[in-house]
Amino acid sequence: MINRSLARRYAQALMELAETDSASIADRLAQFNELLEANPILKEVLVSPAFRMDERKRVFDQIISRLGWGKPLDRFLWYLVEHRRMVFLGAIVESFLDKLDRAQGRVRVQVTSAQQLDETVVANLKKALADGLKKEVIVETQVEPRVLAGVQVRIGDLVVDGSLRTQLNNLKDVLTKH
DSSP: OHHHHHHHHHHHHHHHHHGGGHHHHHHHHHHHHHHHHHOHHHHHHHHOTTSOHHHHHHHHHHHHHHHTOOTTHHHHHHHHHHTTOGGGHHHHHHHHHHHHHHHTTEEEEEEEESSOOOHHHHHHHHHHHHHHHTSEEEEEEEEOGGGOSSEEEEETTEEEEOOHHHHHHHHHHHHHHO
16 A cells, blocks of 8 residues: 555656656656566666665666656656665556546556457447546456456456356355355
8 A cells, every 4th residue: 555655656746747748758667667577687786775876877877878768757767766666666657657547538447358359349348438437448458268258347446347257256155155
């Protein structure tokens, strides 16, 4: 809970720094997070107190110079490194994207299914959700074989679970209680 609260505060600060360039900042922030997740050694250098600050700074400067980014994102990311907050980067990215989506009248919806959904099904689901939520909907799909059949839809903290696995578990609970 503290991590989310902290992430929201950092995301808000970055949102204020970004001003009109928030979409570009969001892309770069997500890209930097993906870079660290794909390179655990690099992440360790920027996160671990085992590395001296001058070593971190040298590595960080090389990354930023290769990416070619300017202020305010480079200063923000360095602040996270310097104050040992880089471990919260994933949560900060998520919170920043959420704030950006809200500011632009969008909502992200995660749809989990047992198999890859057909584009027509995704389009129909997107339209139905957009009509119901009265917002632009961004559908992010993922495949999870444990679902068996049906879909799970997550909108923020709300989860609508129409998966066969959940229905079977519910049936099992009813049968074992009687």
